[in-house]
Amino acid sequence: MYVAVKGGERAIENAHRLLAHERRGDRAVPELTLSQISEQLGLAVDRVMGEGSLYDRELAALAIKQARGDLIEAIFLVRAFRATLPRFGATEPVDTGEMQVRRRISAVFKDIPGGQVLGPTFDYTHRLLDPQLAEGFEPEAPATGEAPETAMPRVTDILGRDGLIETSPQTDENALVGDLTREPLSFPAERDLRLQNLARGDEGFLLALGYSTQRGYGRNHPFAGEIRFGEVEVEFFAEEVGFSVPLGSIELTECQMVNQFKGSATEAPCFTRGYGLAFGQSERKTMSMALVDRALRARELGEDVKAPAQDEEFVMSHSDNVQATGFVEHLKLPHYVDFQSELGLLRKLRAEFAEANDPAALKEAAE
């Protein structure tokens, strides 16, 4: 009669076997390769690298394959691997002004030195399902042109020359950059940790928060000063040789928001900044991040902290999707011991209630 919760070990093994089977799908269909994922689902790989905090396209593609396309699960796989890696140090700051730009747009000036470069974007496509793409479609080779000779200065640097935008906060060059994966977070958090938190944060969560600022919950009048996507070189200062050595290049998307101005009797008015940065081509993420970064600067800029997006404890404690999904989904785990104690208490309270009130009436209500 009593069915014990036994046989768990075999159940787990069988569940894993079944999962592997389901992952493979119909075996008559060719298996996905990592390069197919990396090449043809590139934006998924970018997101997994970004929120997984590990720049490795191949591992991210593997994670997506292993996770059956569940990106949060893939991010989790990458994070768990990353946690075991040794840390040699921090790279030199990358210079996005020197980026090999593939896309660069500004919403605040019609034309800018270096020009507007649309690059690969969904922005002006019509969202009509394209049956051609279903199979065997060979796209045309992309149009080519001369690489522009002119440099592509950041739009915020152009504004900055005239003092129209606040200067980027400068920190001591020798000061260590915070790392919330190595030191526990405490509040209030400095901007380096906030930006790290946002860079790892869930795209959907940041999107909703950024959106909320546009709808009046912590409004900060944003303009997309510039969004640029391309390759930057990463350098590492090697103690042994005494100079910086290039490690390679990575693809980044950077978003600089130009926001409502500040000013006072003693300070000339100027625009303020919101900043977003992510691996790969991740525009939605970096734009959302820039909106939320600006909202989180409320305290520093002397604004009232009223909206969720301005509340750093709220934002930073709930932005991480690996943490969030873990805690939400852990409700699947057995809780019958605690439930039993609640059940016992509830029965006792109901019994006392029934005694104090008309017992017949309660019975009727229960039926």
Added chain:
Amino acid sequence: MNAPTYNFAYLDEQTKRMIRRAILKAIAIPGYQVPFASREMPMPYGWGTGGVQVTASILGPDDVLKVIDQGSDDTTNAISIRKFFAKTAGVATTTSTEAATVIQTRHRIPEAPLRAGQVLVYQVPIPEPLRFLEPRETETRRMHALAEYGLMHVKLYEDIARFGHIATAYAYPVKVNARYVMDPSPTPKFDNPKMDNCAALQLFGAGREKRIYAIPPYTSVVSLDFEDHPFTRYKFDAPCALCGAEDSYLDEIVTDDKGSRMFVCSDTDFCEGRQAAGHHGSTNAAPYKGAA
């Protein structure tokens, strides 16, 4: 591809050292929540990542590990964690409370008394006992620093005013070493008295919330209450249907869709031990009758 290789008990030695430091600090300040740089573990947050990190940091090759969830060694998550350490650390595992040197647990304290030299590692979801009264960490840390626990007593008082009892059945707050109010992790309050003056070291790990806290052996742990509403341990109406135990925590098993139930020990090792020693229950031992 960067093929992964893993250290003894998964975590690298640097991480273990960092966690051990946090554990030492936690032992030095009983009941105080020590922040630590929790790592991403290969199981999800909420599955016991805090407990797993604590266990990984204290485990030695000679340890004997027991893992329970809901009091049982056979629940899927307990099996999964036990297998994880059997694989990554190669330590001996057991289901016997007596034989274990390290016991990792979720939601229960074993029925058998723990002895000196044993370590009980709790998996903790929300380490902050004041969290549901005050959501801000900056505030709750200040409240602990000032031992400002009035809010908690008001909450317990409001329970009494509304229900006639303190309506907290699990995660019942305790005061440790007459200083810090602590969340005993969501163990049923039935287990609270076992924490007091316990011979074993009790360590608590909260991975997602990045906190470790501890109760050193033989430390006073008092469940919060009022003089006229003293703390009472939950008492079941029936003994265990399998081993007849009258003083253990019971799981309610729904046996059909007609309201029949039976009650059996939640601590499977304890229950099996008693049955092996010749104790028997009765399936008819006063199953719960009707909804009161």
